[in-house]
Amino acid sequence: MIASLPMYLRPENRAAHDAWWELIRDGLRARGIDAPDTLAHDAPIHDTWGRPDLVLGQICNLPYRSAYKDRVTLIANADYGLPDTPPGDYRSWFIARRDDPREAPQAFEDAVLAINSADSHSGWCAPWMHMQEHGYAPTRCIITGGHRDSARAVAEGRADFAAIDAVTWAMLERWEGVTTDLRIIGRTAASPGLGFITAGDADPAPCRAALAEALDALAPEHRATLGIRAITPADPARHAALPVPPPPPE
Incomplete structure (x- = not known):
């Protein structure tokens, strides 16, 4: 069995993730759910989503609805208290170089967009939806492998703009x-945040309760490091209703 919370994991918040997991683990066990002693920090992210022994994981909206919604149970979302964003939702910031005179994403018609991966909601689907609504498109995209690398690609002039998950942006700052x-030059629409999942068809209520209970019991310094305000129920239908974008132009 395996548990992994990789989506916002960094060296600076690893201890906070571990402390939270210890409380989650004990809460799961108290509810009759077997759970591993520690988080599998180094497990390949995509591999964990399809494992039949996944006790708790995190998944991006796009791979959830395009490939995994019938293979996992969506448990909850985390509320990071983002400004002007519903609890449990998130959005992306459009970013450009500080010396770039263009003031809005729509001004980046025929520019180069840096995206973390083609199956990222925050890095590709959310900006694509914005482009569809406002009638513009990049000439091409470069795939960087991560939001941090997308930000660096823009800063170094290898790309003109990018859409960075607002939670990740706060960590970069x-x-x-x-x-x-x-x-920041704009923002995407709000959408359901990264989902906590477990393998197969399961009752999400015990896992959701363990997550919330553990967050309430977490030491204030660890909670501040993680930045999570609350655990909110997830709506699988709302996640699944979002579109699946075409591959980015390369």
Whole structure:
């Protein structure tokens, strides 16, 4: 069996993730759900989503609805208290270089977009939806492998703009210097945040209760590091109703 919470994991918040997991684990066991002693921090993210012994994981909206919605149970979302965003939702910030004179994403027609991966909702689908609504498109996209790398690609001039998950952006502002060369030029629409999942068809209520109970019991310094305000129920139909975008132009 395996548990993994990889989506916002960084060296600076690893201890907070571990402390939260210990409380989640004990809460799951108290509810009759077997759980591993520790998180599998180094497990390949995509591999964990399809494992039949997945006790708890995190998944991006796009791979959930395009490939995994019939293979896992969606448990909950985390509320990060993002401004002007419903609890449990998230959005992406469009970012560009600080010295770029263009003031809005729509001005980046025929520009180069950096995206973390083609199966990322926050990095590709959410900006694609914005482009469909506002009638513009990039000339091409470069695939960077991560939001952090997308921000660096823009800062270094290898791309003109990117859409960065707002939670990740806050972490970059807190722990890295790359944001000093960048600025926010817009935002995508809000959508359901990253989902907590478990394998197969399961009752989400016990897992959701264990997550919330553990968050309430977590030491204030660890809770502040994670930035999670609350655990909110997930709506699988709302996740699944979002579109699946075409492959990005390369």
